[in-house]
Amino acid sequence: MSSIQWPFPSPGKFLGSLRANAVAGVGRWARRRQGTDPATTVLRPGRVYILPTGVGFVFAIMVFAMLLGSMNYNNNLSFVLTFILIGVGFVSMHQCQRNLVGLELTFAGTEPVFAGQTLRFGIAVTNRSKSTRYGIRLMHDDAQSEMHDLRPGESRVFVLPVPTEQRGWVSLDRFGVRTLFPFELFRAWAWLHMDISGLVYPHPAEHAPEPPPTTVAHGHRQHDARGEEDFAGLRKYQVGDSPRHVAWKAFARNGQLLSKQFAGADTSSQWFDFDDVVANDTEDRLSILTRWVVNADRKQEDYGLRIPGAEFEPAHGETQRRACLETLALFDKGSGA
Amino acid sequence: MARPRGTDGSLLASLPWTLGALALSIAPHLPYLPVWISAAFFGCALWRYIIERQRRMLPSAWFRALVALICFLGVLATYASISGVGPGSALLAIMASLKLLETRKRRDQFVLLFISVFLVMSALLREQWLWSLPYMIVSIIVIMTAWLRMSAAANETAKQSFRTGGRLLLYAAPLAIAMWIFFPRLATPFWAVPIDTSRATSGLSDTMSPGDISSLSLSSEVAFRVSFDGPVPAPRDRYWRGFILTQFNGRSWSGNKDAEVGRNATEQITARGEPVAYEVTMEATRQHYVFALDMPLEWSLPKTHMGRHQQLTRTLPIDQRVAYNAVSYPDYRVGTELSDLYRRWYSSLPDNTNPLTAELAQRMRADAGNDQAFINAVLNRFHEQEYFYTLEPPPLGNNPVDRFLFETRRGFCEHYASAFSVMMRNAGIPARIVLGYHGGEINPMGGHLIVRQSDAHAWTEVWLDGLGWRRVDPTAAVAPERIDYGASDAAFEGLAEAWGLSAPSQWLHRVSLAIDALDAKWNDFVLGYGPETQRRFMEWLGMDDPGWRKMMFTMLGLVLGLTIGVSLLLALRYRPPAKDPAAILYRRFIEKTGLEPGVGETAERFARRAIQARALSATTVESITAAYHDTRYGPGGEAAMTRLRLAVSAIA
Numbered sequence: 001m002s003s004i005q006w007p008f009p010s011p012g013k014f015l016g017s018l019r020a021n022a023v024a025g026v027g028r029w030a031r032r033r034q035g036t037d038p039a040t041t042v043l044r045p046g047r048v049y050i051l052p053t054g055v056g057f058v059f060a061i062m063v064f065a066m067l068l069g070s071m072n073y074n075n076n077l078s079f080v081l082t083f084i085l086i087g088v089g090f091v092s093m094h095q096c097q098r099n100l101v102g103l104e105l106t107f108a109g110t111e112p113v114f115a116g117q118t119l120r121f122g123i124a125v126t127n128r129s130k131s132t133r134y135g136i137r138l139m140h141d142d143a144q145s146e147m148h149d150l151r152p153g154e155s156r157v158f159v160l161p162v163p164t165e166q167r168g169w170v171s172l173d174r175f176g177v178r179t180l181f182p183f184e185l186f187r188a189w190a191w192l193h194m195d196i197s198g199l200v201y202p203h204p205a206e207h208a209p210e211p212p213p214t215t216v217a218h219g220h221r222q223h224d225a226r227g228e229e230d231f232a233g234l235r236k237y238q239v240g241d242s243p244r245h246v247a248w249k250a251f252a253r254n255g256q257l258l259s260k261q262f263a264g265a266d267t268s269s270q271w272f273d274f275d276d277v278v279a280n281d282t283e284d285r286l287s288i289l290t291r292w293v294v295n296a297d298r299k300q301e302d303y304g305l306r307i308p309g310a311e312f313e314p315a316h317g318e319t320q321r322r323a324c325l326e327t328l329a330l331f332d333k334g335s336g337a
Numbered sequence: 338m339a340r341p342r343g344t345d346g347s348l349l350a351s352l353p354w355t356l357g358a359l360a361l362s363i364a365p366h367l368p369y370l371p372v373w374i375s376a377a378f379f380g381c382a383l384w385r386y387i388i389e390r391q392r393r394m395l396p397s398a399w400f401r402a403l404v405a406l407i408c409f410l411g412v413l414a415t416y417a418s419i420s421g422v423g424p425g426s427a428l429l430a431i432m433a434s435l436k437l438l439e440t441r442k443r444r445d446q447f448v449l450l451f452i453s454v455f456l457v458m459s460a461l462l463r464e465q466w467l468w469s470l471p472y473m474i475v476s477i478i479v480i481m482t483a484w485l486r487m488s489a490a491a492n493e494t495a496k497q498s499f500r501t502g503g504r505l506l507l508y509a510a511p512l513a514i515a516m517w518i519f520f521p522r523l524a525t526p527f528w529a530v531p532i533d534t535s536r537a538t539s540g541l542s543d544t545m546s547p548g549d550i551s552s553l554s555l556s557s558e559v560a561f562r563v564s565f566d567g568p569v570p571a572p573r574d575r576y577w578r579g580f581i582l583t584q585f586n587g588r589s590w591s592g593n594k595d596a597e598v599g600r601n602a603t604e605q606i607t608a609r610g611e612p613v614a615y616e617v618t619m620e621a622t623r624q625h626y627v628f629a630l631d632m633p634l635e636w637s638l639p640k641t642h643m644g645r646h647q648q649l650t651r652t653l654p655i656d657q658r659v660a661y662n663a664v665s666y667p668d669y670r671v672g673t674e675l676s677d678l679y680r681r682w683y684s685s686l687p688d689n690t691n692p693l694t695a696e697l698a699q700r701m702r703a704d705a706g707n708d709q710a711f712i713n714a715v716l717n718r719f720h721e722q723e724y725f726y727t728l729e730p731p732p733l734g735n736n737p738v739d740r741f742l743f744e745t746r747r748g749f750c751e752h753y754a755s756a757f758s759v760m761m762r763n764a765g766i767p768a769r770i771v772l773g774y775h776g777g778e779i780n781p782m783g784g785h786l787i788v789r790q791s792d793a794h795a796w797t798e799v800w801l802d803g804l805g806w807r808r809v810d811p812t813a814a815v816a817p818e819r820i821d822y823g824a825s826d827a828a829f830e831g832l833a834e835a836w837g838l839s840a841p842s843q844w845l846h847r848v849s850l851a852i853d854a855l856d857a858k859w860n861d862f863v864l865g866y867g868p869e870t871q872r873r874f875m876e877w878l879g880m881d882d883p884g885w886r887k888m889m890f891t892m893l894g895l896v897l898g899l900t901i902g903v904s905l906l907l908a909l910r911y912r913p914p915a916k917d918p919a920a921i922l923y924r925r926f927i928e929k930t931g932l933e934p935g936v937g938e939t940a941e942r943f944a945r946r947a948i949q950a951r952a953l954s955a956t957t958v959e960s961i962t963a964a965y966h967d968t969r970y971g972p973g974g975e976a977a978m979t980r981l982r983l984a985v986s987a988i989a
Contacts, residue, residue, distance in 0.1 A: 042913075055447055062451055066458055071523055074657070076866050077461040077469055083516040084477060085454070087509030090900050095505065098907040129911040134501070135490055149490045182505060183481075184447075184488050 027174060030191045037194045040106040043177070048100045048190045050093065056185035059089065089185060096186040099133050099179045103150075108157045110198030112325070114290070119162045119198045121172050126155040135181040139189075140172065164200045167286065167329045171197035201290060201325045202283070208291040212276055234258040270296065271314065274307035286328050293328070297321045307331060348389050348443060354483035354495070355446045356382050359433050361476045362453040365460035366426045371415050374430050377408065381434035396438050405435050426459045443487045450484055465658075465864050467856050478502055508906070512899050519892035521885035524639060524868045541772050541793055543624065545582055546589035547737060547751040556790040560774055561619040561628055562857050563786040570613060572776050574667050576631040576796065576808065577788060579773035581646035583683065585762070587690030588737055590755060590770055593644070602643040605805075608634055610668035618660045618860050625650045628773060628788075630665035631808065637662040637869065646769060647671055647806075660865045671806040675767060683767030683800060691738040691759060698763035708766055708801055712809060715760050719753060719814040722746075726816035750819075753811040754795040767800035771808075783854030919968035919981060926961055926985045940965060953988065960984045 034047055052060070063085050070078040108122035121140075127133045127150035138145040138158040145158040164170055178189035234247055237257035247258045272292045277285040289305070296303040297316065304314035305324045309331075312324055359382065367375050388395060408431040416424035433452045440446060457476050461469060481502035482495070489498055561577075582590035613630060627641055627649040638661035641651040675683070686695075701718075705711035718724075723746055730748040733740045738759045741752050748756075754770050761768035775794035777786040796810040812819060862870075875883035880891070927934060930947045938946075944962045948955050961984040967977035 058447075058451070062454065066454075069458065069462070073462050074523060074867060075462055075465070076517075076864050077465050077473065078458050079517055079520065080470065080513065081454075081458055081461060081473055081477070083513035083520070084474075084506070084509055086516060087512035088481070088505060090512060090896070091505050091508040091903050094900065094904045094907055095508075098904070098911050101908070102911050102913055128913045130914070131910045132497075133911075134493065135488060147490050149493055180488060182501060183484050 027191065031174065031193050034191070034193060037192050039194055039196065040104065041192055041194065042104045043100055043102060043190050045097070045101045048097050048188055050097050050186050050188040053180065053184055053187050055183075056089075059085075059183075059185050063089065088183070092182050093186050095182050096179060096188045099136075099181050100177060100188050100190055102129055103133065103136070103177065104128055105177060105192060105194075107194055107196045112199040112201055112322075112329070113164060114201045115164050115167050115203040117164060119164050119170055119200060121160040121162060121175070121196065121198060122157045123160060123175065124155055124157045125150060125177065127152060133179075135179050136177065137179065138175060138177050140175040162198070167200050167202040167283075168333045169197040169330070170200050171195070199326060199329055201329045202286040204291040204294050205284070205287040206291075208288045209278065211270060211272065211292045211296070213270070234260060270301065271304045271306060272296075282332065286331060290325065290328050293321065293324050348440070348446075350489070350495075351443060351446060351483060351486035352386065352389050352440075354479065354486045354498075355449050356386060356437075358453045358476070358480040358483045359437075359449060359456075361479055362456035362460070363430055363433070365463070365472070366430065366456065369423060369463065370427055370430060371411075373411065374408075374427050374434075378430050378434045381437045385437040385440065395441065398439075401435060401438055404438075405431075408435070422459050422462050426456060426463075429456050429459065446483070446487050450480055450487075453480055467852070467859055470863075474506075478506060481506060508903050512896055512903075515895040515899060516892055518871075518874070519888045519895065521888045522866070522868045522871050541579055541622075541624075541626075543580055543772075544589050544591045545751050545755065545770065545772065545795060547733065547741070547748060547755045558790045559620055559853070559856075560788045560790050560792065561617050562783075562860070563618075563630075563777070563788065564616045564784065565786070566614040566616075569779060569786060570630070570667060575776050575786075576771075576794075576810075577628045577774040577777075577792075578631045578633070578647070578649070578771055579628050580626045580771075581648045582770040582772060583646065585686060585755075585759065587687045588735075590758075592646070592648075602645060602647055603634065605672040606632060606634060606647065606666075607670040608632075608666035608668075609670070610666060612664050612666055614662070614664045616660060616662050618658065618857065618865060619655065621657050622655045625652070625654055627651055627655070627661070629663045631667065631771075631773075632669040632671065633663050633665045635662075635664040658860060658864060660861070660867070660870075670804065673803060673805050675800055680767055680800070683769060684762045684765055686759065686762050691736045693736075693739040694742055694756070694759055695763045697742070698760040701760075702764035708764075708799075711764055711766070712761075712799065715757060716809070716811060716814040719757075719811055724753075724815050726812065726819060750795045750812040753815055754797050757809065757811040758797050758799075761797070761799050769798050769806075771796050771798055780850050780854050780857070782851055783857045785854075785857055787853055919965060919978065922978075922981050922985050923961070923965050926988065929985070929988050957984055957987050961988075 030047075063082060066078065066082040066085070069075075070082050104126040106124040106126070108124040110119055110121050113119050123138055125136060125138070130152045132152060133150040135147055136150055136158075137147045138160050140160045140162065143161050145160055148156055148158070150156060160172070160175055162170060162172060172194070174191055174193050176189050176191050178187060180187055234250065237246060237259045245260045247260050250256065250258050272289050274285060274289065277288050279285045279288055289307070293303065293305065297320075300316055302314040302316050303320070303324075305312045305327065307327065310327050312320065312327070359378075363370075363375075363378060387393070409428075412419065412424055412427050412431065416427065418424050419428060429452050433449060433456070436445070436448050436452070440449065453476075457473055457480075461473065478499070482499045485498040485502055486495065580592060582592045584591050612634075615630065617628065619628060627636070627638060629636060629649055632647065633643075633649060636649065638651060638659060640653055641649060641661075644650055698715075701714050702711045705714050725747045726749060727747045728749055730752060731745045733745065738756050741748055742756055758768040758770055772793075772795050774788045774792040775796070776792050777788040779786055794812070796808060796812065798806045798808055801807055866874075871888075872883050875888065880887060923940075927943075930951050930953070932943070932947055932950060934943050940962050944958045947953055948958050961981060964977050964981035964984060968981060971977065
């Protein structure tokens with residue numbers, strides 16, 4: 001049963017949308033005012049905003065009540081108490097703002113992730129002053145980083161988690177740095193608009209078809225009947241080496257894991273071709289290709305990738321993986337976001 | 338959705354500080370709070386700490402609601418009210434106790450800290466001592482530390498929070514002082530203020546029953562302090578007039594308690610001789626009467642009037658320490674005519690009481706011939722016969738005056754004043770009793786006179802036709818030294834003799850006088866800073882015609898200026914380190930080349946590139962590089978700086 005539809009939005013929803021619009025509007029205004037920030041930005045006083053918090057409002061009401069009480073009782077010591085609290089309020093406003101002014105923020109990079117994972121933007125915050133900065137936190141939309149104190153001269157990387165859905169460049173249009181120090185009476189914050197983004201690889205398909213059959217890359221040498229090649233030597237065991245090639249005798253002798261190497265070995269290289277993938281649309285194809293790349297990389301097999309506009313010769317290793325996944329991530333998207 | 342009731346121990350960093358802040362702010366209330374509330378608070382605090390320590394469950398909501406209801410009813414039963422400082426503090430203490438039992442998050446502690454701020458304030462409303470200010474400041478620092486602990490990052494130590502709290506308080510202090518001095522003080526409160534009366538203050542009682550109380554307390558508590566503009570009057574002239582007793586029921590004397598306005602009370606006074614001007618700082622009595630040197634004609638205390646019987650009363654009870662100026666004339670006359678109605682009023686006695694006294698008075702009056710001679714005869718009887726002055730007289734029972742005059746013959750001022758007045762009234766002479774203080778001790782360190790509760794005194798005034806009301810002090814006939822030296826010194830000598838420790842107690846007495854002097858100054862300048870003192874201080878500062886507007890604007894200006902000062906101080910605190918001059922000069926060189934140094938490019942490589950790209954003089958560029966290196970890593974000093982400066986300026 002559906003609930004009754006009122007012709008107007010509920011007050012809660014209305015206020016919520018009002019707030020969202022206001023936040024977005026302030027964000028656009030701040031962006032227009034400040035422009036795009038360089039990758040290393042020092043916070044000037046003019047861009048640190050400050051507003052009282054809920055606790056601050058309650059504190060103000062309490063102090064006002066105390067002032068009335070002191071006036072009524074004409075009690076000089078409670079005047080002292082009231083004025084100390086008012087003074088502390090003023091001081092904490094300035095302390096709160098100064099706690100941010102002069103902080104240096106630098107983009108410290110991201111690690112690419114697969115779509116659906118959380119992209120973690122690293123922002124290095126440096127305190128160049130001779131005093132400790134307390135309770136510093138970074139924020140982005142609804143997410144926020146951990147809170148830390150920064151000792152004089154200390155630099156610390158704060159991590160901003162950004163959820164991802166689609167492949168390609170995800171840019172962090174805006175993030176903030178904020179503090180509630182000292183008494184949570186005020187919230188000081190600054191918006192930063194750095195031209196920074198992180199790469200999101202396509203989501204590796206969960207149910208990918210089998211990759212195309214392995215082909216022999218070095219056609220000039222034939223397999224012999226036993227499927228073995230000429231023994232060429234030993235090298236240190238690496239993760240992914242077949243257990244069949246481990247030199248177990250050598251292991252028994254000196255306890256070191258070594259793999260046998262064969263000249264003209266079959267590196268079981270395979271080609272992943274965009275056009276060979278059977279799928280509904282481009283995104284699915286990319287997703288399946290990503291899965292193949294990930295699996296092949298995990299098995300340390302050589303693989304090549306061929307998609308419209310790019311071709312990678314079969315190889316394996318981190319460079320190959322990065323190049324292939326990057327190409328898949330940015331296929332049909334231009335170079336930047 | 339039910340919230341989990343267990344704790345995870347995450348409050349251990351801040352909870353002890355919050356508990357400490359609460360305990361500090363509740364401590365000054367302990368003498369006033371019912372024992373069960375204090376016990377409930379400390380019990381809850383301990384319980385909560387153990388819960389946090391051992392990660393137990395918090396009590397259930399049902400249990401808390403039940404306890405809250407019981408406590409609320411308990412306060413109602415104890416105080417029969419929930420407004421005023423007394424029940425207010427009790428409620429705050431209970432709220433704190435109950436809130437402790439449901440405090441789960443760090444943010445919950447805000448409520449606790451707000452409560453402790455209110456507790457600190459209500460303690461100040463209750464009483465203000467010399468140590469109240471330092472105690473308040475300590476409480477505030479602890480509250481601020483607890484506040485900082487609550488929102489501190491995990492790696493911040495308690496010592497850092499404490500130092501930060503202290504530093505912020507230090508920054509706030511000038512602002513607070515400026516506001517305190519310039520915030521305009523009101524002469525009258527907005528609404529009537531209920532003040533806690535759960536602890537009685539010592540003062541004069543408004544009735545007098547000689548013989549009922551068998552000993553007089555010798556409390557050394559201060560009743561009031563007096564600073565004279567001129568010389569201090571001699572001890573025998575220091576009669577501090579207070580409350581007038583006019584009605585006698587055979588056992589006790591009473592007067593009109595309420596403040597009243599006598600239309601012509603002051604007009605009856607004819608002042609003669611030199612006036613004495615002085616300032617009185619009077620402790621709270623919770624009563625209406627105002628003390629002044631006999632006989633006051635001017636006083637500065639608002640809402641204060643001279644009622645019938647020349648009695649000064651304020652329409653509001655004196656709930657707090659007050660200070661006022663007054664002018665008195667030790668030589669005066671009050672009235673020369675008394676209507677028959679008043680004559681009867683001042684001579685009335687209950688029937689069939691103290692018959693022996695009545696008979697004696699009538700016989701003596703007949704023997705004396707006139708009123709003046711009769712008065713002298715009665716005083717002579719006290720002086721010459723076996724009457725003794727003692728602070729511990731025997732109880733008197735029924736017909737106390739008869740028993741006192743003919744049997745016990747021992748008493749203090751009240752006994753003599755009462756007996757004397759009854760004698761006068763029996764002879765048809767109008768008489769009334771004045772309660773007040775006599776004497777006082779001069780504090781050589783403060784220059785002021787201390788009048789203590791032990792200086793309380795009672796004397797009489799009799800009406801003589803053609804002369805008006807005349808003061809007669811029958812105690813002077815019995816114990817002239819009491820009148821010549823005052824009670825304080827006498828009591829002190831007695832104490833010293835009793836202890837047999839004359840020297841150390843003399844020394845102790847001097848210490849107590851020093852504290853008294855400090856206390857008096859503190860009262861004058863800080864606690865007694867009211868509309869009048871403020872106006873005088875503003876004038877002393879040079880403000881013409883100080884009004885609240887001028888003070889307010891001065892205050893706002895000062896607050897603005899000081900806040901900017903704090904802001905600059907903080908800017909200085911957080912300023913980035915100064916760039917070193919060598920780096921600035923080298924930067925200028927880079928700008929002159931118009932090249933951009935690459936990441937990780939050394940000065941030498943950049944120099945080579947600059948020489949090639951811009952066809953610069955190789956020697957100049959090399960000397961720049963060498964000088965720059967010298968300022969950085971070599972023994973360089975000023976010489977290297979000079980070389981660098983010259984070389985950089987050599988490049989076009």
